[in-house]
Amino acid sequence: xxxxxxxxxxxxxxxxxxxxxxxxxxxxxxxxxxxxxxxxxxxxxxxxxxxxxxxxxxxxxxxxxxxxxxxxxxxxxxxxxxxxxxxxxxxxxxxxxxxxxxxxxxxxxxxxxxxxxxxxxxxxxxxxxxxxxxxxxxxxxxxxxxxxxxxxxxxxxxxxxxxxxxxxxxxxxxxxxxxxxxxxxxxxxxxxxxxxxxxxxxxxxxxxxxxxxx
Numbered sequence: 094x095x096x097x098x099x100x101x102x103x104x105x106x107x108x109x110x111x112x113x114x115x116x117x118x119x120x121x122x123x124x125x126x127x128x129x130x131x132x133x134x135x136x137x138x139x140x141x142x143x144x145x146x147x148x149x150x151x152x153x154x155x156x157x158x159x160x161x162x163x164x165x166x167x168x169x170x171x172x173x174x175x176x177x178x179x180x181x182x183x184x185x186x187x188x189x190x191x192x193x194x195x196x197x198x199x200x201x202x203x204x205x206x207x208x209x210x211x212x213x214x215x216x217x218x219x220x221x222x223x224x225x226x227x228x229x230x231x232x233x234x235x236x237x238x239x240x241x242x243x244x245x246x247x248x249x250x251x252x253x254x255x256x257x258x259x260x261x262x263x264x265x266x267x268x269x270x271x272x273x274x275x276x277x278x279x280x281x282x283x284x285x286x287x288x289x290x291x292x293x294x295x296x297x298x299x300x301x302x303x304x305x306x307x
Contacts, residue, residue: 098215098237099193100135101186103179104128104146104154104201105166117278118150118201123291127278130204132157137208140215141193145186146201164189178252187238187246194218196246197235198255205273205287211235213267221265223258226274232266233274 104118111117118128125133128150135142136157144154145164154163164185166177187196195218197211210226214237217224224237236259238246245258278284 096192096194096240097140098195098197098218099141099143099186099190100138100197100199100211100235101183101190102131102135102142102144102146102199102201103182103186104131104144104150105168105177105182106179106202107168111278111280116149117284120278120284122204122284122288126153127204127284128153128201129157131199131201131206134204134206134208135199135211138211138215140197140211141190143186143189144201145182145189162189178250179254180249180251183255184247184249187243191243193240195237195239197237199235200277202278203234203273203276204278205276206234207271207273210269210271210274213269217265217267222262223264224267225259225264226271227266227268228270228272228274230268231275234277235274236264 120127122130132144141162142158143162143164144158145166146154147166147168151163151165166182166185183198195215197215199206199211214224214226214235218237218239222239222241226233226235242258246255249255276287278287
């Protein structure tokens with residue numbers, strides 16, 4: 094079977110802007126949690142999903158994907174995690190799936206991105222070194238990277254992410270009708286706004302994004 098892209102879910106951040114003593118990824122969202130919903134959407138693509146996380150979310154990750162696809166990092170700011178961040182998380186996830194034809198980087202705090210969106214970006218990697226989801230001309234996630242960028246992705250470190258790589262190569266926008274590509278949860282206010290939007294859509298039988306304030 095030909096290699097396919099891998100979804101790399103980033104779930105190892107500190108959640109520093111959320112409420113003290115609470116991690117955003119563990120917060121309830123409907124009948125599930127923020128991270129569990131993100132993982133469910135990733136798994137629904139039927140692409141391999143690798144979760145880069147910290148000890149607090151190992152059980153959630155392993156209940157969704159194979160143990161070999163859970164990469165556990167020290168928490169940022171801990172003795173072992175002082176040099177970690179988004180860049181290091183991307184490198185770890187990509188390094189755990191070296192035989193993939195590309196990688197879709199999906200932050201764990203973006204639970205509204207639809208599986209079809211992830212697949213559309215994955216398909217674009219057949220013709221472009223980098224592709225990203227776009228909604229009404231606004232750039233969002235996931236961001237996809239083709240296999241040729243493996244050496245640069247695995248060399249990432251710290252918290253800068255892949256911005257320098259994106260700046261060096263042509264990046265193809267995949268225009269999609271999915272407002273979820275712009276919805277990340279950084280604060281308690283973000284989460285409450287999302288909950289209200291989802292509740293309003295369910296009550297009215299409509300699209301949650303139409304009621305969204307994002």
